Amino acid sequence: MEQIGAGQSDLKKMIADYMEGGFLDNIIDMFRHDKTLYTYVGEFLTDERMRVRIGITALLETLKTEDPENVRKATPYILPLLQNQNPVIRGDAAYLIGLIGNRKDIPALQTLIEDENDNVRSIVNEAIDDIQSNNKTL
Numbered sequence: 194m195e196q197i198g199a200g201q202s203d204l205k206k207m208i209a210d211y212m213e214g215g216f217l218d219n220i221i222d223m224f225r226h227d228k229t230l231y232t233y234v235g236e237f238l239t240d241e242r243m244r245v246r247i248g249i250t251a252l253l254e255t256l257k258t259e260d261p262e263n264v265r266k267a268t269p270y271i272l273p274l275l276q277n278q279n280p281v282i283r284g285d286a287a288y289l290i291g292l293i294g295n296r297k298d299i300p301a302l303q304t305l306i307e308d309e310n311d312n313v314r315s316i317v318n319e320a321i322d323d324i325q326s327n328n329k330t331l
Contacts, residue, residue, distance in 0.1 A: 209237060212244060212245045213244045221252055228263050233270070234253070238282060254292060272298065280310035283313045284317075287302055287305060294328065302324075305317045
């Protein structure tokens, strides 16, 4: 079991390092071929390296148009970040939840409508508006 855990840790590190290095296309290809990688999205969103956090956002923006059903697999790993102490992480998580666009995630976003941070409140309101406008037929 330890080797499996170590292998996953090595894979996460490699993906984050590639993202920091600007190899987004390579990471996109990896996610296209291995849908289990969506389980790492939350961890990448909390990475201390800005290029990794920006990269995970760009990754989901790209894959959202190509493979929206699989992008939704990231949601359970993003939702807990709405409660993160860091307002940047809360805002990024809210943005990605809005991007993914699942109507059932609106209540989780609504918990931040009165967030102490102006930017988080703004992002949350935009995310809710985006979900509602993109799901009018539902």
